[in-house]
Amino acid sequence: MTVASNPPDWRASLPWPGPETHKHARGRLGVVSGRSSQTGAARLAARSGLRIGAGVVSLLCPTEAVAVLAPAVEAVMLKPFADSEMLAELVAGMDAVVVGPAAGVNDATMANVRALAETGAALVIDADGLTVFEGWPSDLFAVLDRDDVLTPHTGEFRRLFPDLLDLDREAAATQAAARAGAVMVLKGPHTVIAAPDGRRVVNDNGTPWLATAGSGDVLAGMIGGLLAQRMDSFDAACAAVWIHAEAAAGFGPGLIAEDLPDRLPAVLARLWPGQ
Known part of the structure; x- marks a missing residue:
C-alpha cells in the first residue's frame, strides 16, 4: 500500500480537540534530553510534539542539563532526573515518551x-536509543510492545537488523517490525512504515x-505527539511521516530543522475537518 498525494485512511483518525477538551485530555508527552551539551535534539522533538497537538509536553533531562534548558523552553515543562529509576517515576501518568535523540550511546541510555x-x-x-543496542538487539526487542515505534x-537499521538489508526496503521493514514486535519507520527518500501485524505503507x-x-x-516528536493523543501507533507513524514531508516541501530551499515545527499548523489546517 502506498500513501497517495491526498492523505488516506489515517486522516479520519487524526485527533482533534472538541469544545470541552482540556490540555490533559490532549495527551501528555515526555521527551528525554541528552546531557547539557546535547539538548538541541530533544528541544526540537518537544516543540514538534506540542505543534502536532499534545496538550502537555515535558523535557525529561539529566540534572546537569537544567541550567541549559531552563532559559530555552517556554510552554514545554522541565523535569530533571538523576537516574533511570527517577526517570521512570517522572513518566508515571504520561501517555508517550520520545527517547534517543542525542541521548548518548552509553549505559545510561540503555x-x-x-x-x-x-x-x-x-x-x-x-537515534542513540537504537544504536546503543547494536550487538544486543534482542535485549531491546524483549522490552517492546506493539504500541512502540x-x-x-x-x-x-543496519545496527539492529544486519541481515535484513539484503532484502528490498519494504520487505526489510516488514520483517523488522515482526521481529521487534513494534512499528518500524525505516526513513529514507521513500520512508517505509511497517506494523508487526503486517500492515505496510510506502510514503511517496x-x-x-x-x-x-x-x-x-x-x-x-511528531509521532510522539500523536501517540500521546492516543492515535493508533501505525496510523500515527504514517500521518507524521506524511505531514513532516508536506511541511518541508512547503518551505523548500533553505529549510533547517528548526523551521519544521512552525510549518506544521499550515499542514494541519488543510487536514482539519472543520476547515
Whole structure:
C-alpha cells in the first residue's frame, strides 16, 4: 500500500480537540534530553510534539542539563532526573515518551530505555536509543510492545537488523517490525512504515529538503505527539511521516530543522475537518 498525494485512511483518525477538551485530555508527552551539551535534539522533538497537538509536553533531562534548558523552553515543562529509576517515576501518568535523540550511546541510555519500557507509556525510540543496542538487539526487542515505534535511518537499521538489508526496503521493514514486535519507520527518500501485524505503507511525498540535521528529531516528536493523543501507533507513524514531508516541501530551499515545527499548523489546517 502506498500513501497517495491526498492523505488516506489515517486522516479520519487524526485527533482533534472538541469544545470541552482540556490540555490533559490532549495527551501528555515526555521527551528525554541528552546531557547539557546535547539538548538541541530533544528541544526540537518537544516543540514538534506540542505543534502536532499534545496538550502537555515535558523535557525529561539529566540534572546537569537544567541550567541549559531552563532559559530555552517556554510552554514545554522541565523535569530533571538523576537516574533511570527517577526517570521512570517522572513518566508515571504520561501517555508517550520520545527517547534517543542525542541521548548518548552509553549505559545510561540503555538503562533509560529499559526503565521507560516498564512504565506503560508508548515509546518512540530513535537515534542513540537504537544504536546503543547494536550487538544486543534482542535485549531491546524483549522490552517492546506493539504500541512502540522505532524510527531508524538506514545506518541505525543496519545496527539492529544486519541481515535484513539484503532484502528490498519494504520487505526489510516488514520483517523488522515482526521481529521487534513494534512499528518500524525505516526513513529514507521513500520512508517505509511497517506494523508487526503486517500492515505496510510506502510514503511517496518525500522531499530532499529533509536532508538536514535534526529533521529526524522533529519527526520523532511528531509521532510522539500523536501517540500521546492516543492515535493508533501505525496510523500515527504514517500521518507524521506524511505531514513532516508536506511541511518541508512547503518551505523548500533553505529549510533547517528548526523551521519544521512552525510549518506544521499550515499542514494541519488543510487536514482539519472543520476547515
